[in-house]
Amino acid sequence: MRTPIIAGNWKMNKTKEEAVSFLQEVKGKVPSGEKVEAVVCSPDLFLDALVQEAEGTEVKISAQNMHFEEKGAFTGETSPKALKDLGVEYVIIGHSERRDMFGETDASVNQKVHAAIDHGLTPIVCVGETLEERESNKTSDVVTRQVKEGLKDLTKEQAALVVVAYEPVWAIGTGKTPTAEEANETCGVIREALATAFSRETAEAVRIQYGGSVKPANIKEMMSQSDIDGALVGGASLEAESFLQLVEGGNE
Numbered sequence: 001m002r003t004p005i006i007a008g009n010w011k012m013n014k015t016k017e018e019a020v021s022f023l024q025e026v027k028g029k030v031p032s033g034e035k036v037e038a039v040v041c042s043p044d045l046f047l048d049a050l051v052q053e054a055e056g057t058e059v060k061i062s063a064q065n066m067h068f069e070e071k072g073a074f075t076g077e078t079s080p081k082a083l084k085d086l087g088v089e090y091v092i093i094g095h096s097e098r099r100d101m102f103g104e105t106d107a108s109v110n111q112k113v114h115a116a117i118d119h120g121l122t123p124i125v126c127v128g129e130t131l132e133e134r135e136s137n138k139t140s141d142v143v144t145r146q147v148k149e150g151l152k153d154l155t156k157e158q159a160a161l162v163v164v165a166y167e168p169v170w171a172i173g174t175g176k177t178p179t180a181e182e183a184n185e186t187c188g189v190i191r192e193a194l195a196t197a198f199s200r201e202t203a204e205a206v207r208i209q210y211g212g213s214v215k216p217a218n219i220k221e222m223m224s225q226s227d228i229d230g231a232l233v234g235g236a237s238l239e240a241e242s243f244l245q246l247v248e249g250g251n252e
């Protein structure tokens with residue numbers, strides 16, 4: 001049984017005051033128990049305040065990126081050790097915006113995934129095809145390669161801890177989505193890639209999220225699919241009310 005995971009990725013939005021007041025608004029309203037995990041992925045600047053605000057509640061806090069080294073001369077970067085020390089539990093790795101604009105590759109994703117696991121952080125590893133790749137029928141090849149390379153050299157037990165987010169690049173922030181069946185089919189391809197690279201047992205343990213224009217209006221349909229275990233949500237996670245509706249949708 002995989003616990004659904006709804007994660008709101010704020011990207012480069014909000015001030016500290018807005019971030020804290022969001023958490024104050026949602027924290028008492030997120031359902032307790034094991035039915036769904038609710039995660040807020042914040043800019044680094046607010047992580048400390050959010051971890052403190054979330055203490056003792058059902059809300060978990062995630063970073064949006066990190067460096068793979070524990071420390072050193074990497075100006076402007078954040079280390080996995082510092083994230084763990086703050087009480088952060090999750091970290092997004094290899095979001096398509098980072099692959100596209102900040103030069104992330106499958107190799108750097110792999111280094112970061114190892115570093116996250118080694119420091120006790122749960123990586124949310126993003127994969128997904130561009131429109132061009134989709135139109136030339138390369139979706140399965142692309143996500144299979146990204147999973148295989150991104151999770152390379154993990155043990156089966158380590159791989160089982162990873163969350164994979166399938167985000168078709170063309171669906172991010174565009175209002176366009178694949179049908180729930182199409183999204184599920186690609187999540188199934190990702191699960192097969194995990195089974196081939198690790199084991200069937202590992203593949204069945206890994207939670208796979210769908211991301212890309214998820215909203216309260218389409219979350220339930222996505223969540224009803226057999227291989228979709230949650231959502232990574234950008235725009236629709238910015239307002240507390242909408243985030244709560246998404247969590248509720250993941251809880252049914």
Ligand SMILES: O=C[C@H](O)COP(=O)(O)O
Nearest residue numbers: 009172173212213234235
């Ligand atoms: O990380 C989240 C995704 O990039 C999806 O963003 P979106 O929900 O605004 O399309």
